[in-house]
């Protein structure tokens with residue numbers, strides 16, 4: 001976690017300072033490049049001066065002197081280019097090494113975060129942080145910092161020249177620049193403009209979200225024949241965004257146009273100043289020389305001043321991206337104990353466990369949860385949706401840490417075990433099946449990276465995968481997710497079960513995953529489960545009561561508490577909450593849908 005919490009440009013500078021020497025070097029070189037870029041102007045000034053002085057008799061011109069000035073102009077321009085090139089070299093090396101280090105830090109940090117963090121922050125979101133937000137820093141370090149150094153040097157050099165030649169004309173060149181910036185500040189610096197800008201960013205985000213939702217949900221939209229309706233909604237959001245942008249543009253365009261107009265036409269102000277000042281002039285030659293010099297010089301002013309404007313704008317956008325990265329970096333990693341313990345016995349116990357997702361006790365997800373799940377037995381968690389079954393299961397492998405009480409395996413608090421050890425003794429079979437784009441063999445091997453091919457195939461057989469794996473074009477070496485290789489939901493689940501069988505962890509947490517399997521698959525998955533669960537401490541999150549009937553112990557969860565506990569028959573006889581749920585459940589499954597509507601099953 002970061003110690004200090006800088007935001008905005010100071011935070012960007014803090015990150016850039018990881019390669020301070022290179023960044024400073026690049027800024028100094030960029031500033032030197034700007035100074036060198038003035039030399040052609042100075043050379044032109046002295047050439048004009050020489051021409052004006054010998055205007056009456058051009059043969060008296062000091063030709064070697066003029067040649068030297070010509071070379072000085074070329075040399076100055078060439079060194080400005082070389083210095084700028086070197087500045088960009090330094091800044092790019094600094095930028096890419098900083099990005100590299102930052103991405104590594106980020107990857108290390110997210111690996112140290114609890115699994116709970118990862119369920120709340122899907123992969124897509126984290127990928128966006130790495131691919132887009134951190135990437136933006138490259139622009140800041142590689143381009144904007146040297147641009148900023150150059151652009152700040154420019155007014156300083158202008159000030160020096162202002163005093164060196166004719167301060168009145170120098171001032172006439174700077175006044176329009178200052179005016180342009182005042183207009184910018186008046187238009188964009190007030191709270192209304194900032195609110196406008198925020199609204200703009202929000203509407204952009206809304207539109208992007210709507211686009212993603214539309215594309216991701218296209219199959220559902222098509223299945224329900226909602227294409228036109230949904231498209232109209234999406235279209236409406238785009239139209240609103242367009243309307244807002246138009247309003248925004250119309251409101252701010254005059255200010256931007258005024259800024260660009262002024263900054264690109266500094267010479268017009270100069271001409272007015274020259275006309276105004278010409279009345280009192282005695283040395284016409286000197287005045288004409290200074291006027292011509294300033295007119296030429298003024299042409300170089302727009303670029304750095306426009307860059308300066310964009311540096312501050314873009315800096316804000318990049319800082320926003322970095323703030324998103326910082327939100328991830330600020331998430332506290334899972335606490336690791338200094339003296340990790342292990343266990344030889346694997347019964348599981350919850351002792352007065354309280355937990356809430358927001359870290360506060362109000363609206364807590366679990367309260368006073370106490371139970372024991374014995375080794376070699378199946379303990380099922382049953383209860384209505386939202387009662388806290390998944391939360392109980394998630395606390396076992398430390399997706400989250402308990403707020404109060406303790407979760408123990410073999411009498412050892414899971415917080416007193418090392419994360420690696422805990423992961424090695426607990427298998428968690430999720431409801432969402434995730435297969436890597438690798439061969440079936442490699443996907444199963446994740447359960448035990450040291451397993452031999454024979455061991456993997458044995459696990460696959462136990463999980464009822466062998467039959468379909470053999471049928472694939474390259475058997476177990478077929479890569480999942482490639483063209484034309486499609487596994488059904490049930491087959492994917494069995495691959496994941498094979499992974500867990502191979503891992504052979506003594507504690508197994510199963511999120512009952514058979515809900516959408518077809519009857520044949522369901523039977524195979526049950527067989528696979530049975531193989532997996534032999535002699536283990538098994539916790540099942542049951543979403544359907546049929547699964548829990550054979551469990552050694554059923555824990556009935558309601559509103560974050562365990563309200564009943566026992567075997568199926570005992571609980572039915574007790575006539576409490578569970579028996580009521582069972583009645584409802586059997587009532588539901590005995591209904592069937594026919595062509596003429598729903599009617600009770602005869603069987």
Ligand code: ADP
Pocket residue numbers: 120357358365383384385386387388389390391392
């Ligand atoms: P079940 O598995 O029984 O359906 P859960 O354990 O998922 O129930 O949820 C228990 C309670 O915790 C619910 O009120 C749910 O809204 C809340 N909850 C679940 N997951 C989260 C989460 N990641 N963040 C905040 N609240 C959550």
